[in-house]
Amino acid sequence: xxxxxxxxxxxxxxxxxxxxxxxxxxxxxxxxxxxEPKLACEAVEVDIGxxxxxxxxxxxxxxxDKACLLDRCGHDHGSxxxxxxxxSAMKRDFTVEDVYARGAKVLERAIVHGTTRMRTHVEIDPRxxxxxxxxxxxxKRDYAWALDLSLCVFPxxxxxxxxxxxxxxxxxxxxGGETIGGCPYTDTDPNAHLARIFDLxxxxxxxxxxxxxxxxxxxxxxxxxxxxxxxRRNYHGRVTIGHATKLSALPPERMKAATAQLARAGVAVTVxxxxxxxxxxxxxxxxxxxxxxxxxxxxxxxxxxxxxxxxVLNPFTPFGDAxxxxxxxxxxxxxxxxVRDFGICxxxxxxxxxRLLNLDDYGIKVGNPADLIVLDTQDSxxxxxELPEIMMGFKDGxxxxxxxxxxxxxPGS
Numbered sequence: 287x288x289x290x291x292x293x294x295x296x297x298x299x300x301x302x303x304x305x306x307x308x309x310x311x312x313x314x315x316x317x318x319x320x321x322e323p324k325l326a327c328e329a330v331e332v333d334i335g336x337x338x339x340x341x342x343x344x345x346x347x348x349x350x351d352k353a354c355l356l357d358r359c360g361h362d363h364g365s366x367x368x369x370x371x372x373x374s375a376m377k378r379d380f381t382v383e384d385v386y387a388r389g390a391k392v393l394e395r396a397i398v399h400g401t402t403r404m405r406t407h408v409e410i411d412p413r414x415x416x417x418x419x420x421x422x423x424x425x426k427r428d429y430a431w432a433l434d435l436s437l438c439v440f441p442x443x444x445x446x447x448x449x450x451x452x453x454x455x456x457x458x459x460x461x462g463g464e465t466i467g468g469c470p471y472t473d474t475d476p477n478a479h480l481a482r483i484f485d486l487x488x489x490x491x492x493x494x495x496x497x498x499x500x501x502x503x504x505x506x507x508x509x510x511x512x513x514x515x516x517x518r519r520n521y522h523g524r525v526t527i528g529h530a531t532k533l534s535a536l537p538p539e540r541m542k543a544a545t546a547q548l549a550r551a552g553v554a555v556t557v558x559x560x561x562x563x564x565x566x567x568x569x570x571x572x573x574x575x576x577x578x579x580x581x582x583x584x585x586x587x588x589x590x591x592x593x594x595x596x597x598v599l600n601p602f603t604p605f606g607d608a609x610x611x612x613x614x615x616x617x618x619x620x621x622x623x624x625v626r627d628f629g630i631c632x633x634x635x636x637x638x639x640x641r642l643l644n645l646d647d648y649g650i651k652v653g654n655p656a657d658l659i660v661l662d663t664q665d666s667x668x669x670x671x672e673l674p675e676i677m678m679g680f681k682d683g684x685x686x687x688x689x690x691x692x693x694x695x696x697p698g699s
Contacts, residue, residue, distance in 0.1 A: 293319060293329040295683050297658070300334040302650055303632075303666045308336045313656040316682035321652060332685075337677065338661040338669060341649050342402025343610035344639035347495070347528050347556045347594035350389035350406045350425065351418035352377065355600040366500060366565050369601035370472065374443060377414045385421035392598050393425060396608035397432045398687045400659040400676040405436045405495065405643060407467055410458050411443055412450040419458050426462075432679070432686040436643065438495050440467025445482060447474040452482065459490045466490070469497040470508050477511055484515045493524040493644065495556075499532035502566055502577055507532055509544060513551035522552030526642055528596075530555050531562050533579040549588040554642045557581040557634075558596035559617045561603045580621050582630045585638060592639035593617045593631075610635040611661075614670050631670045656683035662691065 293312040301308045302321075312320035312327065352373050359372060389406075396404065408422050419439060426435040439458040441451045445468065459466065468483040470476035480496075487494045494516075499507050509527070516525045533544060533555075548555065557579050566577025581591040593614055598606035617623075618631045640648035647654050663674040678688045 300339040313683040344403040346592045353598040354388040399609035438465035439463040444473040495526040498527040500529040526554040528556040554590040561596040593634040
């Protein structure tokens with residue numbers, strides 16, 4: 287046991303995915319200062335007890351502004367178009383206070399489920415104006431003690447066909463928007479939509495995160511245009527496409543070509559299992575297609591991928607608890623992941639989405655923020671499979687939540 291410089295906090299007996307045996311993690315001024323067995327130092331101690339410590343889950347795609355709307359929906363919404371129209375009608379009446387309250391509810395669920403980094407998509411158009419944007423900016427500020435929230439502003443209902451939307455997008459980018467998104471399949475001129483989104487991304491030097499190819503018709507796609515724009519503008523590693531359910535409908539040779547194109551252009555893919563499965567294939571009377579793009583297969587072929595939440599309790603997805611561990615387990619079930627795939631399925635909600643968001647300070651490494659969560663398992667191989675409880679979480683070395691382990695009361699105890 288060697289003597290180390292003073293720490294403010296030491297996590298004892300933490301199992302890391304990279305370590306064969308538990309180690310100690312020394313924290314100074316909110317950052318990780320040392321990782322070794324048996325650190326010798328007088329400091330506040332938290333005994334992890336050999337349980338798995340992760341740097342927190344990373345949610346690359348969620349819509350806080352339109353979450354928790356089920357109590358306002360008077361009917362079922364059977365298609366993507368129905369869901370867009372239903373939310374379009376409701377958001378005209380959204381207030382800053384309303385969006386903040388619904389978003390806070392989801393954020394608090396995400397925090398206790400272990401999410402420490404998040405990108406939320408925020409709709410910007412003449413119907414909602416900047417009200418949702420102002421609410422989510424306030425959420426970013428008010429929940430920074432537990433979670434890093436990044437704002438992606440985007441026009442859900444088109445751009446070239448929606449006068450006033452572009453001016454509002456520019457305002458949002460000037461006032462805190464950190465990424466720009468797009469939705470070309472709702473625009474009357476999809477290629478012009480994409481060109482303008484990339485123009486704005488370059489003008490403001492922000493990354494691009496698009497809703498793309500969200501159906502099961504493989505006869506047409508906007509993927510090639512996205513890759514072309516990415517390569518032409520030297521945006522390798524700065525572009526993400528979300529949903530991309532068309533990829534699930536491609537035969538093997540076309541899928542191989544699309545995968546190579548994505549890898550070459552450096553375009554990442556976010557798969558959104560709850561929404562993709564809920565909305566795709568609904569017209570089938572039997573043997574319905576899954577509509578789920580296989581992120582772990584893409585990742586194995588060199589495409590940066592993530593699995594994320596998307597919507598919670600609204601017409602797009604009338605389910606959800608903002609748990610990325612549960613989402614990764616759900617994905618693994620539907621994607622026919624084998625035991626040898628469990629590790630990469632965990633990567634899809636940790637290391638890979640951190641790469642997608644270009645986070646250079648993510649991970650349990652010396653010099654990084656002391657952000658970590660503790661899972662009630664002592665075998666990282668089965669974290670996805672067994673869905674262990676998230677026992678506690680820390681942000682910059684400060685505890686943000688704790689969950690008591692359930693107790694069994696046996697007869698006579």
